[in-house]
Amino acid sequence: MKNINSQKEFLAFAKKTLESRAGKMTWDELSVMAGVEPRALKTYRMPETSSDYRPMPGVVRQAIESLLARPVDSLRNTSSLIPALAALVLSQAKISLIDKQIISGADRRRGSRNGLTEDERKIMAMVSRACLVNGLKDHGGEIHELLYLCSKPFGEWLPIAEVIDAGYETTSLINSRYGIPTPEAEELASEFTTVTAHIEEALFSKLMEALSKVPTVSGDEYYTAIREFVVRNPVTTEKQLFEAGKMIPSAIWMAIQYEYYEPVPRAQAIGDEVTLCAHCNSLMKLVAGGGVTCPSVACSATRPAKAGSVLAVAEARRVTRGIRQYWVEPGIDEILLFDYLKLKGVAPLLYPHRDRVDIALGRIGMDMKSYVSPEILGAKFRRGLGGLAFYEKKWLVIPDWLIASTPLYMNRLVGAMAETASRIRCLSLSDAAKFAIKEA
Secondary structure, eight states, X not given: OTTOOSHHHHHHHHHHHHXXXXXXXXXXXXXXXXXXXXXXXXXXXXXXXXXXXXXXOHHHHHHHHHHHHSOOHHHXXXXXXXXXXXXXXXXXXXXXXXXXXXXXXXXXXXXXXXXXXXXXHHHHHHHHHHHHXXXXXXXXXXXXXXXXXXXXXXXXXXXXXXXXXXXXXXXXXXXXXXTEEOHHHHHHHTTSTTOOOOHHHHHHHHHHHHHTTSOHHHHHHHHHHXXXXXXXOSEEEHHHHHHHXXXXXXXXXHHIIIIIEEEOOGGGOBTTEEEEETTTOOBOEEOTTSOEEOOOHHHHTTSOOOEEEEEETTTEEEEXXXXXXXXIHHHHHHHHHHHHHHHTTOOOEESHHHHTSSEEEXXXXXXXXXXXXXXXXXXXXXHOOGGGGGSSEEEEEEOHHHHHHSTTHHHHHHHHHGGGGGTSEEEEHHHHHHHHHHHO
């Protein structure tokens, strides 16, 4: 750079050098990478004789020199954008759901549990760059807007080639019904090394710790009993909670009562009562015209709306958002298959060995997954078999309603699993039920 005499020449040299490594880029893209306002960078590029010219601060020059001193693949590679964004979603969910703090766009200070870290700022800048490169509105500049968009499928707000090629158009990172990260978000974030907290572990670690203090067999039985009760009773009463806990140590059940359940808000009631779904016991919601509908995707996708029990709102308790997302929603299909097998005279085990798999039947281990993206699910099993590794016959079961709503789901899943597909049998729920009865 010894022949570079002016600020303008320095910036032109920097842009040309970065382009030689990462391909053609605009000045706006360079500004995002360097953390500089595009309008400010424009004034730095003006001739010194221009009235719009501004001297470039030393900190800006240092930022650009830092870009020149290291590879830019990590900033320009969109394949890392989605995992990074998933990590941002999980970290902000921890602030909101676990630390009970307000999500803030301010920088995080020492000792504070909320705010944005430097890494999180970089992730937002990656989103901005992807938007600018593809001629989209900049969605990375404000954390609340970005999180809101993450509750929508990527195809609606970030339809870039890398997203489409990966099959993520229908994938969202936040469940719009419950405001909590989706399973896809967790799986994607596992590929990003800055994730520091796993939401599911944080929600259930206390239960696992309590179960570790009792004999193994008893602990396994307690876990199955607790999880089955919660899945079958996403809305219940204090009296029912008390009765259900009589066979479980009080120290364990008290945590279930007060950490897994919460009062039903009066805003959810019709008069002084709430109505439950006749199929899954979820809290029914009013729809236009005066009818009611079940909010569960798994339930409403397969069964007609039907009102069931009515409870006094003052006595009603519902599961918290996290439990709803991680236990109840996937559990609706798990319980459906379990009950069907029992009805047919088969003896399945539900959540054996503290959820090693969802259902076990002799040598068969069945793991049920409801990932919207078959590509993300396939990548998960490429990395490891999980609890299925303990079973001779490994079945990955996908709900029929999800297969029906997603083009070529099973073909895409098998393709994404690559060589792992030879070790795991991928089945629809209805096929799994049919084959399980034959095996039994």
